Amino acid sequence: xxxxxxxxxxxxxxxxDNQALSYASQQRGGHVIPLFIVDETLVRSSRVGPNxxxxxxxxxxxxxxxxxxxxxGLLIAYGDPRDIIPAIVRTYQATLVTWExxxxxxxxxxxxxxxxxxxxxxxxxKTFATLTIQHPSSIKSGAGTPYTVFTPYYRNWLRSLxxxxxxxxxxxxxxxxxxxxxxxxxxxxxxxxxPDSSAQYAQQRLKDxxxxxxxxxxxxxxxxxxxxTSRLSAxxxxxxxxxxxxxxxxxxxxxxxxxxxDTRSGPEVWLSELAWRDFYHQILYHFPHVRxxxxxxxxxxxxxxxxxxxxxxxxxxxTGYPIVDAAMRQLRQEGWMHNRARMIVSSFLTxxxxxxxxxxxxxxxxxxxxxxxxxxxxxxxxxxGTGTDAQxxxxxxxxxxxxxxxxxxxxxxxxxxxxxxxxPTKYIHSPWLLKGSDMRQAxxxxxxxxxxxxxxHATQRQAALxxxxxxxxxxxxx
DNA sequence: TGAAATGTTGGGGCG
DNA sequence: ACGCCCCAACATTTC
Numbered sequence: 001x002x003x004x005x006x007x008x009x010x011x012x013x014x015x016x017d018n019q020a021l022s023y024a025s026q027q028r029g030g031h032v033i034p035l036f037i038v039d040e041t042l043v044r045s046s047r048v049g050p051n052x053x054x055x056x057x058x059x060x061x062x063x064x065x066x067x068x069x070x071x072x073g074l075l076i077a078y079g080d081p082r083d084i085i086p087a088i089v090r091t092y093q094a095t096l097v098t099w100e101x102x103x104x105x106x107x108x109x110x111x112x113x114x115x116x117x118x119x120x121x122x123x124x125x126k127t128f129a130t131l132t133i134q135h136p137s138s139i140k141s142g143a144g145t146p147y148t149v150f151t152p153y154y155r156n157w158l159r160s161l162x163x164x165x166x167x168x169x170x171x172x173x174x175x176x177x178x179x180x181x182x183x184x185x186x187x188x189x190x191x192x193x194x195p196d197s198s199a200q201y202a203q204q205r206l207k208d209x210x211x212x213x214x215x216x217x218x219x220x221x222x223x224x225x226x227x228x229t230s231r232l233s234a235x236x237x238x239x240x241x242x243x244x245x246x247x248x249x250x251x252x253x254x255x256x257x258x259x260x261x262d263t264r265s266g267p268e269v270w271l272s273e274l275a276w277r278d279f280y281h282q283i284l285y286h287f288p289h290v291r292x293x294x295x296x297x298x299x300x301x302x303x304x305x306x307x308x309x310x311x312x313x314x315x316x317x318x319t320g321y322p323i324v325d326a327a328m329r330q331l332r333q334e335g336w337m338h339n340r341a342r343m344i345v346s347s348f349l350t351x352x353x354x355x356x357x358x359x360x361x362x363x364x365x366x367x368x369x370x371x372x373x374x375x376x377x378x379x380x381x382x383x384x385g386t387g388t389d390a391q392x393x394x395x396x397x398x399x400x401x402x403x404x405x406x407x408x409x410x411x412x413x414x415x416x417x418x419x420x421x422x423x424p425t426k427y428i429h430s431p432w433l434l435k436g437s438d439m440r441q442a443x444x445x446x447x448x449x450x451x452x453x454x455x456x457h458a459t460q461r462q463a464a465l466x467x468x469x470x471x472x473x474x475x476x477x478x
Numbered sequence: 479t480g481a482a483a484t485g486t487t488g489g490g491g492c493g
Numbered sequence: 494a495c496g497c498c499c500c501a502a503c504a505t506t507t508c
Binding site for chain 3 (some may be wrong): 394461
């Protein structure tokens with residue numbers, strides 16, 4: 001009988017279209033131990049919240065069930081992978097370890113040390129670059145440097161895009177010593193209703209989205225009250241679906257929905273969103289300093305006001321701006337927020353409340369089930385104007401007009417801010433203007449039942465422009 | 479993957 | 494008929 005391989009699951013929690021897992025199985029004739037390691041130091045990070053953990057815990061259970069259907073099961077171990085991997089290699093006399101390569105610098109460092117440790121005992125570590133559709137180091141400018149602007153990156157990304165065919169579910173032969181039941185993590189319960197974590201659900205949702213919603217994606221994705229987006233971000237985050245499988249669907253749909261002269265087709269725009277994900281992963285890969293500070297280092301000098309009361313009001317969804325409050329309450333209720341809403345609230349936090357983007361970034365990471373450092377950091381720095389290809393500091397969203405554009409009938413606001421449900425459409429994004437008979441019709445007193453705006457947008461816009469002036473000031477040379 | 483401020487134009491009210 | 498003004502509508506510039 002062949003020796004065993006270990007497949008180390010991390011962010012690729014699937015058995016279909018998992019190159020590293022299938023390789024392990026093929027190399028050892030099905031003798032593969034599916035392993036997940038819980039590193040409690042990561043679990044206790046201030047960038048993690050109960051909802052993402054609970055979704056991960058749930059996925060470990062559904063992954064185990066899916067493995068069981070194929071005669072296998074998940075092995076869950078606890079500790080530092082640098083110690084755990086060599087220990088399990090010894091326990092099960094394994095001769096090969098496979099895993100999906102990460103893009104984050106700290107994870108790459110850890111993985112490098114794991115590889116060194118098993119190499120020292122004569123075991124091969126075989127890795128696969130499948131976390132992104134194209135590897136961060138594969139898309140470079142003519143000068144050989146990484147792109148920091150999306151458009152040229154995307155042009156190059158599209159040109160070199162060849163999505164590998166899907167890899168089938170491998171065969172599994174269970175190791176006789178592997179416990180029947182994994183030792184499940186004892187993590188706090190979710191505070192929200194979690195999405196279905198099964199691969200079956202995710203694959204069906206992908207099919208449904210690809211066959212219907214994606215054709216209207218170009219405009220539908222921005223409409224807050226519509227299901228115009230795939231809503232598969234959490235599944236992509238944990239690799240329940242591979243990004244490659246999404247790209248394949250997008251490519252098929254692109255052939256069926258050709259672009260018109262003036263508008264990019266839905267599938268094309270959706271594919272570009274997948275490229276944005278790749279883009280931000282390669283930014284984190286090549287510029288690890290973005291994790292703690294501005295990509296453009298001069299923006300670290302922006303004198304954020306950081307008023308804790310204003311920040312608390314933003315977190316709680318009581319700013320008095322309905323579109324902002326709806327979005328922040330959606331985040332708390334669902335552990336998810338519509339992408340357009342993420343842009344609106346991040347613009348509001350940084351440019352109306354003048355709070356450091358890192359406060360918002362951390363809060364998002366604590367609450368988002370789909371929270372991913374690369375994408376979340378990229379999005380926040382984009383909104384704050386501190387990042388790669390960011391919107392300029394003077395581009396400031398008006399929360400009222402954004403609401404009118406992307407939630408014209410107020411359905412999104414009324415879903416998450418129910419105290420505004422009788423407010424006439426005309427005032428739904430500016431309830432502070434209600435008076436007389438309109439106020440009576442709205443059955444609400446603005447200022448007590450729902451807050452008055454905690455800041456004045458026009459005033460704060462000017463304050464934000466002033467705050468960002470340090471960027472333009474000449475450096476103080478001695 | 480803005481919005482506000484400022485500039486320009488032209489229709490129409492009015493003396 | 495004419496000049497003047499107002500201002501909506503659109504364009505351009507600025508942040």
